[in-house]
Amino acid sequence: DTEVTQTPKHLVMGMTNKKSLKCEQHMGHRAMYWYKQKAKKPPELMFVYSYEKLSINESVPSRFSPECPNSSLLNLHLHALQPEDSALYLCASSQEGLAGAIEQFFGPGTRLTVL
Amino acid sequence: ILNVEQSPQSLHVQEGDSTNFTCSFPSSNFYALHWYRWETAKSPEALFVMTLNGDEKKKGRISATLNTKEGYSYLYIKGSQPEDSATYLCALAGRGGGADGLTFGKGTHLIIQP
Numbered sequence: 114d115t116e117v118t119q120t121p122k123h124l125v126m127g128m129t130n131k132k133s134l135k136c137e138q139h140m141g142h143r144a145m146y147w148y149k150q151k152a153k154k155p156p157e158l159m160f161v162y163s164y165e166k167l168s169i170n171e172s173v174p175s176r177f178s179p180e181c182p183n184s185s186l187l188n189l190h191l192h193a194l195q196p197e198d199s200a201l202y203l204c205a206s207s208q209e210g211l212a213g214a215i216e217q218f219f220g221p222g223t224r225l226t227v228l
Numbered sequence: 229i230l231n232v233e234q235s236p237q238s239l240h241v242q243e244g245d246s247t248n249f250t251c252s253f254p255s256s257n258f259y260a261l262h263w264y265r266w267e268t269a270k271s272p273e274a275l276f277v278m279t280l281n282g283d284e285k286k287k288g289r290i291s292a293t294l295n296t297k298e299g300y301s302y303l304y305i306k307g308s309q310p311e312d313s314a315t316y317l318c319a320l321a322g323r324g325g326g327a328d329g330l331t332f333g334k335g336t337h338l339i340i341q342p
Contacts, residue, residue, distance in 0.1 A: 146329055158329035169329055213321025213328025214260035216274035
């Protein structure tokens, strides 16, 4: 199984809602990533988890809260988002180690709209 | 902050023609260079990961080269087919460490015209 799955595919939420994005992989990868892509821009790194521990946080606002409950799952909890947070949220995974010299496997993304 | 530039931004190519596009990056911050193909409504898919100056990699009709000293990589597609239509993303791993997030360029949007 070389697939990264993400749910939901689409999410519309209000600024006062709390929601979560979910990402799952069963490839035994111990590194997992969240990226955000706004229209006509490249994907931007948000968080990196390595062996279920947060290793990189790219100064993301606290209204985004990542969680890695086990080696197969990565969540992104959303609270009090702003309309400018509307974007495609991509999850990826890779084998750990090798200093970024190994391919990342991406999910199809969750398209988030904040009203 | 790493700056990864890709050109051209978009490209229309006749079916059967060959094409190439460029990724440039700061040569002083380099661990690995990735190329991904991203088709509409699908997941980005890894094509190549390159680490060494002078690296050349090939997958079918697609190949890539890497020059870390001058900070660029080329992606070549030989005999373009309609299924090659996609956005091609270049990304840099410049941080080191065990798990390294990627810095992406804006991509080259390739359209193959029958």
